[in-house]
Amino acid sequence: MSYEKKLLDIADEFVAYIDKDKIYRYINPAYEKFLDLEEPIEGKHVADIFSEDSLGDVFEFQNRALAGDKCHFSKHIRLRDGRVRYWSARYIPYIDHDAGVVNGFFVLISDETANNAVLHLLKRVYTAATHENRGPDRSEAINMVLQEGCDYLGLDVGLVSKAIDDCYIIKWVHSRLAPIDPETELSLGQTYCSVTLNNKATTYTVKASECPVYRNHPSYQQFNFETYIGAPLYLNGHLWGTLSFSSPSARENEFSSLELETFQILTKSIQMLLNEHKLVKSLHAEKSELEVFAQTDELTGLANRSFITRYVTKQLFIMQPGEFVFALIDIDYFKRVNDSYGHEAGDEVLMQLAQRVKEGLRKTDIIARLGGEEFVVILNESNTTRAHATLNRLRQLVQQKPFKLCQTEITTTVSIGATFNVEGDDFRAIYNRADEQLYKAKYRGRDCLSSDFA
Structure with a gap:
């Protein structure tokens, strides 16, 4: 040679x-x-x-x-x-x-296999993190990073888990083995992640059976995972949980310096997505609160004009003619209540009346306050006889029982104007027809129901 x-x-x-x-x-x-x-x-x-x-x-x-x-x-x-x-x-x-x-x-x-694998991984992680490719709460992006991490490291399970005291909660998971449900809870001491959190640093093993720290760990006794790598995750500077990848099979080689550096990039990517996830959830919660506030009458807690306008417009689009009743309810001589007892008393009457009428409706029916002393009721009802009976019962609920204030009782009545939906309706058209019937009820002496389907 x-x-x-x-x-x-x-x-x-x-x-x-x-x-x-x-x-x-x-x-x-x-x-x-x-x-x-x-x-x-x-x-x-x-x-x-x-x-x-x-x-x-x-x-x-x-x-x-x-x-x-x-x-x-x-x-x-x-x-x-x-x-x-x-x-x-x-x-x-x-x-x-x-x-x-x-x-x-x-x-x-x-x-160049290792370098190209890292390049591919970084491209995929970047794709996961870009705005146009991630889900509204970042869950899709986190799941994508877990999948890419498993592929790159050649391991079977990727987890993002939250640690609360001794409780270990799996929040996101990618598994090539048996399915693992998110929100699964374990004792923290039963997981390798307890080692990671105790060290507050990246910890790993490629053959747990030969490493005393892992061989004697309860997690090895229960799950027999030979390979593990995990890092602590921080949310707004506070220890939140862990990112980990694991497999029941031992690796042939130790994690290379390139793999460890790449794992740190994955950890930072998950931390970034977690912070965004928390921010987005907070913004969504605030948005939901604002939407509820924007659609709710502040005094009575009922739906307001904005909500009922959209609701009726939607119902007119999807419902057949004659399938629901639109009824306006107006408190008779309400100005006298305000003039005689004050506006606070008037507000109390409005709140009690709203609750009384609401309790007299079915769960499928809707009540909203349009403003002042005017309310609207939507009955999901196609039978004219039952519709009349329901509206008259609501009128009697107001008439037959006085409203109790601190030192007095106030008796009042309501007038009701009602109409069924018809072909070609919009909100303004159906409102105007009900308003015409309400005017007729007032003209007849109040405390009565008028409809165009009598």
Whole structure:
């Protein structure tokens, strides 16, 4: 064996010599390990090693080398068995200067698989974090990061979990094993994450059975996970929980420095998304409160004009003519209540009347305050007799029982005008018809019901 061959055999770089017929005549151990094929490569044709879709690129540069050119290319290459390798390859012609011919070429390969895997991961994490690709509460983005982390590290389970005292709550999960439900609660002491939180730093093992810290841990006794890597997560500067990846299988190699650095990037990405998730939830809660406030009458707690206008408009669009009743209820001589007892007493009457009418309705019916002493009731009712009976019962609920104030009782009545929905209605049209009926009820002496479906 030549001295040069001995040097190539111990070189870290992957080296092969290929003759002019594109037959492998030499590969060093590093190259053989990189391809990791079951059969020996020496003596095989290049076409026996690479897939059809990669041969075009491979042959292009090999032909240039056989033409006497030094060349270089970096690309992912697919092997015959479907596996993908990322490499940076240099082709160096082996020239017989005496004969003036190229007998073959050396190929020197650097493994770019790890670097390209990180690049792919970072692109995916960036995609997850960009505004146009993440869900409204960031859950979709967090789940995507967990999936990408599992793929990159080659592990089966990724978790984002919250720790509260001794309680460990799984909030987001990606699992290639049996399904794990979010919101699953465990004792913190039963999880490897307790080690991470106690150390307040990234902790890991690739073979728990050989590491006393993990081998004797309750989690190993219960779940038998051999590989684990976890880091603490902080929310607004406070310890919140952990990001972790794990697998029941042991890894062949320790986590590389590149993998550990990439894991830190994943941790920071999850922390960023968690902070955004909390902010978005807070904003949504505030928005919901504002929406409820904007659709609620402040005095009575009933729906207000804004809500009932949208509700009726929607019902008119989806309901057939004659399927619901729109009724206006107006308190008779309400100005006298305010003038005689004061506006606070008037407000109390409005609140008590609203509650009394609401209790007299079915759950499928709606009551709202339009303003002043005017209310609207929507009856999901197509039967005219039942509609009349319900509205008259509401009128009697007001008439037959006085409203109790601190030192007095006030008796009042209401007038009601009602109409069914008809073809082509909008809110203004149905309101105007009910208002006409309300005017008729007032004209008849008040404390009565008037409708156009009598």
